[in-house]
Amino acid sequence: MAFWSSTSVFTSKVPRKILFMFTLSLSVTYLFYSLMSCYNSLQFPLQENYAYQGRLVTEETTLVTLREKLYSSSQGFTEITGAGGPAGEDHAEAEERTVEWIRTQASPTKSAATAAAAYRTGAPGKERRDFSTTDSDLRVNCTTDYGEKKLPQAIIIGVKKGGTRALLEALRVHPDVRAVGNEPHFFDRNYEKGLDWYRDLMPSTLEGQITMEKTPSYFVTNHAPKRIHSMARDIKLIIVVRNPVTRAISDYTQTLSKKPEISTFEVLAFKNRTLGLIDASWSALRIGIYALHLESWMQYFPLSQMHFVSGERLIVDPAGEMAKVQDFLGLKRIVTDKHFYFNKTKGFPCLKKPEDSSTPRCLGKSKGRTHPKIDPDVIRRLHKFYKPFNMMFYQMTGQNFEWELQEDSGSRGPQD
Numbered sequence: 242m243a244f245w246s247s248t249s250v251f252t253s254k255v256p257r258k259i260l261f262m263f264t265l266s267l268s269v270t271y272l273f274y275s276l277m278s279c280y281n282s283l284q285f286p287l288q289e290n291y292a293y294q295g296r297l298v299t300e301e302t303t304l305v306t307l308r309e310k311l312y313s314s315s316q317g318f319t320e321i322t323g324a325g326g327p328a329g330e331d332h333a334e335a336e337e338r339t340v341e342w343i344r345t346q347a348s349p350t351k352s353a354a355t356a357a358a359a360y361r362t363g364a365p366g367k368e369r370r371d372f373s374t375t376d377s378d379l380r381v382n383c384t385t386d387y388g389e390k391k392l393p394q395a396i397i398i399g400v401k402k403g404g405t406r407a408l409l410e411a412l413r414v415h416p417d418v419r420a421v422g423n424e425p426h427f428f429d430r431n432y433e434k435g436l437d438w439y440r441d442l443m444p445s446t447l448e449g450q451i452t453m454e455k456t457p458s459y460f461v462t463n464h465a466p467k468r469i470h471s472m473a474r475d476i477k478l479i480i481v482v483r484n485p486v487t488r489a490i491s492d493y494t495q496t497l498s499k500k501p502e503i504s505t506f507e508v509l510a511f512k513n514r515t516l517g518l519i520d521a522s523w524s525a526l527r528i529g530i531y532a533l534h535l536e537s538w539m540q541y542f543p544l545s546q547m548h549f550v551s552g553e554r555l556i557v558d559p560a561g562e563m564a565k566v567q568d569f570l571g572l573k574r575i576v577t578d579k580h581f582y583f584n585k586t587k588g589f590p591c592l593k594k595p596e597d598s599s600t601p602r603c604l605g606k607s608k609g610r611t612h613p614k615i616d617p618d619v620i621r622r623l624h625k626f627y628k629p630f631n632m633m634f635y636q637m638t639g640q641n642f643e644w645e646l647q648e649d650s651g652s653r654g655p656q657d
């Protein structure tokens with residue numbers, strides 16, 4: 242009773258208009274908060290539904306679109322022929338410097354993922370600017386969200402100066418191949434960093450895509466066969482081989498470009514030139530004794546898991562070599578002669594750009610260097626030195642690379 246009476250006193254004292262306004266504002270506030278909480282609870286189902294539709298209802302289109310996106314961002318010849326300049330810096334050079342940066346700068350306490358991310362994208366700050374390309378930045382951005390990172394199912398293990406970059410870049414045109422741009426050097430220089438570090442370097446892949454990397458020094462690394470085998474015994478191994486004499490000269494040319502003060506090829510090739518004693522411990526020559534290196538690999542892997550690419554044919558018939566590589570990897574033959582053209586200035590086959598651009602891409606200037614002229618007598622002696630090893634190699638692989646037919650040339654081809 243007291244309550245009712247006090248209420249009636251209150252209503253009789255306060256004007257009806259104010260009471261109405263008060264009630265109205267209370268209702269509006271209540272309505273506002275109700276809507277807010279309702280919005281929050283709706284947000285997740287709406288987002289899920291969007292992704293759900295993307296995955297299931299438009300599955301085909303989405304995958305194709307994603308692949309196209311990944312594909313268009315994974316084209317990778319770094320230099321447009323003739324352009325030169327810092328933007329045209331070659332991958333291999335950048336790779337070397339990235340590896341160098343990681344070796345000297347990366348803190349051992351960093352997590353595998355952080356260190357790998359730094360490796361993949363290059364170093365932050367000044368170093369990063371030196372070898373960054375829009376291409377690789379795109380690659381990282383586009384892939385982090387889609388698919389998952391996997392250990393490689395195929396590796397180009399060699400050989401140094403064989404044509405490994407040309408092969409990898411041509412393979413990357415294939416929509417079912419995703420490869421790390423830099424050379425990870427995991428099984429030779431970075432093994433202690435662990436498999437998580439290695440995996441984290443890899444680009445994300447969608448179902449059906451193959452993860453790849455190339456590090457040509459694996460072929461001549463003692464521990465590499467065992468280590469790779471313990472990671473994946475069914476892995477596919479690709480080896481690009483080239484006339485060992487030409488390969489040695491190419492290797493020397495690369496060293497000479499970095500250290501112009503080194504001795505001549507002729508001096509380095511011999512322990513005693515008068516006695517005709519070849520220095521097979523010189524790495525430029527040692528790498529070319531393919532049969533010996535292959536023996537170590539054959540202790541762990543059957544030949545059926547290895548594919549040998551002719552470095553010479555990769556230049557004169559890139560599409561032909563690519564057909565065989567795609568077959569070996571179980572891929573559809575998508576990279577064909579339509580993807581290549583011969584660039585006269587470069588003297589090598591180059592990749593046509595995808596349809597969205599009219600700009601073709603060739604490898605950088607450290608690929609296809611002009612070799613110094615080497616004494617023909619030294620070349621002849623080196624051919625003689627390699628001949629038995631080559632024969633053994635042909636026997637082991639069941640393939641004749643016909644390097645003996647090139648004995649009189651001693652050099653590499655298109656530009657010479």
Ligand SMILES: Nc1ncnc2c1ncn2[C@@H]1O[C@H](COP(=O)(O)OS(=O)(=O)O)[C@@H](OP(=O)(O)O)[C@H]1O
Pocket residue numbers: 333400401402403404405406407457490491492494552555556589590591604607608609610653
């Ligand atoms: N398309 C195309 N463009 C340019 N160069 C080509 C191409 N195909 C094969 N080659 C040959 O590749 C040689 C370099 O081999 P690698 O890429 O394996 O070198 S490296 O080990 O990664 O440094 C490189 O060696 P050099 O000619 O001695 O520079 C080339 O002969």
